[in-house]
Amino acid sequence: MYAKLETRTFLAMLVGVSLAFVFLMKxxxxxxxxxxxxxxxxxxxxxxxxxxxxxxxxxxxxxxxxxxxxxxxxxxxxxxxxxxxxxxxxxxxxxxxxxxxxxxxxxxxxxxxxxxxxxxxxxxxxxxxxxxxxxxxxxxxxxxxxxxxxxxxxxxxxxxxxxxxxxxxxxxxxxxxxxxxxxxxxLPLGDERERLLFAKFAEVTRATVKGNLLIAIIQGALGGIIFWILGINGALLWGVVMAIVSLLPAVGAALVWVPAAVYLAAIGDVIEAAVLTVFGIVVIGLADNLLRPLLVGRDTKLPDYIVLLSTLGGIVMFGVNGFVMGPLVAALFMSFWGIFIREFGHEAHLAVHRDAGSDEADRDRG
Structure with a gap:
């Protein structure tokens, strides 16, 4: 009895000290x-x-x-x-x-x-x-x-x-x-599970950081180049802004080049507006639509819609770090449930079959 009390007290203090350390590092x-x-x-x-x-x-x-x-x-x-x-x-x-x-x-x-x-x-x-x-x-x-x-x-x-x-x-x-x-x-989770979760953590972090940053750099560079070619003021600034907003899946750089194309058309620069629109849809948009699923979705093994929602949610919760933290939380969520379904779901399935078999045997004996 006293040994159990000691163990519980130690574990409670361990959790308390760990939480204090987390707040210290916040x-x-x-x-x-x-x-x-x-x-x-x-x-x-x-x-x-x-x-x-x-x-x-x-x-x-x-x-x-x-x-x-x-x-x-x-x-x-x-x-x-x-x-x-x-x-x-x-x-x-x-x-x-x-x-x-x-x-x-x-x-x-x-x-x-x-x-x-x-x-x-x-x-x-x-x-x-x-x-x-x-x-x-x-x-x-x-x-x-x-x-x-x-x-x-x-x-x-x-x-x-x-x-x-x-x-x-x-x-x-x-x-x-x-x-x-x-x-x-x-960690008391079982070595095999822990290695699986650490591997998923590393995989998703690499994929989201490399993938999202590479896509942002490509889209920002393409946007800045086309703005510079068309003579739009602040091409460097708008290129960097496009790189930042391209961290948002689906919309991304279009938040910048679409209003610019509309304004060019409004002031009569129809050719420039058409060039920017075609370049934005075909080149900038294609870079996002092709590269993001390959670099982010494929490596994280997350569906595109989960990547989008988790990225947006992560940015809301964690700020700029959220474009990595969001997909990371989503991937760990799916990994934990995958482990649960594979291990405990299988055990529950076997238990149901055992119960069904014993009931059938009881009926046969009856």
């Missing part, structure tokens, strides 16, 4: 999460280095981390810096009156009055929609301007998070296998 969730993602994505690179250079944990982890910094971290920092700079310039042009979003929308309404009549059928006020669109446009540029100011004020915090991510990624690359084995020994 402020560093972003750096920790991306350090884990980096370790998972670049694990094959480290395995290649092990085959080439032998078991040299520190050297292999350091080389892998340098490769990651060169091809991922530094380009992303440059891109974000460029986005903020372009956003600040856009905000200044709006403030000075060089760019008037409201006039652009009025021009579209003047050229295509059928839009207003169409919206009226659904009791949607064009004037209200115009004001909201202008507010969103101005608010977005103002947000980027504030981010630039905030980046200057919070430089230490930003680089602290970046340094923490890199630091953790190094140790996860070096000692990741040992940590996984330690967690498998600690």
């Amino acid at each position: 402020p560093f969730f972003g750096p920790i999460f991306w350090a884990v993602a980096i370790a998972l994505i670049f694990h094959p690179v480290q395995q290649l280095l092990i085959r080439k250079l032998g078991e040299r944990p520190n050297i292999n982890a350091l080389i892998t981390l340098v490769i990651c910094m060169v091809i991922v971290v530094i380009p992303v920092l440059v891109l974000v810096t460029s986005l903020v700079a372009e956003g600040v310039a856009l905000y200044q042009q709006i403030q000075s009156g060089e760019i008037r979003p409201g006039e652009y929308i009025d021009q579209v309404n003047k050229s295509f009055p059928a839009i207003q009549h169409f919206l009226a059928q659904f009791d949607v006020s064009f004037a209200e929609l115009r004001d909201r669109t202008v507010s969103i446009f101005v608010g977005g540029s103002q947000f980027l301007a504030k981010q630039a100011l905030g980046f200057g004020q919070n430089t230490f915090q930003f680089f602290l998070g970046l340094a923490l991510m890199v630091y953790l990624a190094f140790f996860l690359l070096r000692d990741g296998n040992k940590l996984v084995e330690l967690i498998i020994r600690a």
Whole structure:
């Protein structure tokens, strides 16, 4: 009796201390999460280095981390810096009156009055929609301007998070296998189930990060190039915006290039509008429709609609990290239920057959 009390007390304290540790690490969730993602994505690179250079944990982890910094971290920092700079310039042009979003929308309404009549059928006020669109446009540029100011004020915090991510990624690359084995020994789920769940976690993380980021880069680059060719101002800014919104399945980059095509048609640049529309549907849209199921859906083994819903839900719950966290939660949900159905469902099926057999035997004896 006393031994059971000791065990229960210990387990209760273990849960309490573990929860306290989780809350302690909560402020560093972003750096920790991306350090884990980096370790998972670049694990094959480290395995290649092990085959080439032998078991040299520190050297292999350091080389892998340098490769990651060169091809991922530094380009992303440059891109974000460029986005903020372009956003600040856009905000200044709006403030000075060089760019008037409201006039652009009025021009579209003047050229295509059928839009207003169409919206009226659904009791949607064009004037209200115009004001909201202008507010969103101005608010977005103002947000980027504030981010630039905030980046200057919070430089230490930003680089602290970046340094923490890199630091953790190094140790996860070096000692990741040992940590996984330690967690498998600690968790009371059964080693086979735990290995299956860890494999699914790694598989989904790699697929969503690599797939979504690659699709975002491709769509953003294609969108920025076509904007630049057509002479649309802020091609770099709109290319980066298209890359960001392309993280949303189904709609993605169309949120940017469709309004641009409509405006070009409204001001009489029909050829440019047609070129942008065809390019957007055929090239940008095709890149999403072909690559996303191949890179995300196939590797995660999730249906397309689950990928869409889990991505949207993840972004709502976890912010920018949600485009990975959402599909990850969905994949683990399906994995847990798959294990349950395979193991316990099979046992229940056998129990039903045993009961049915015993009832039949009782009837025969009767």
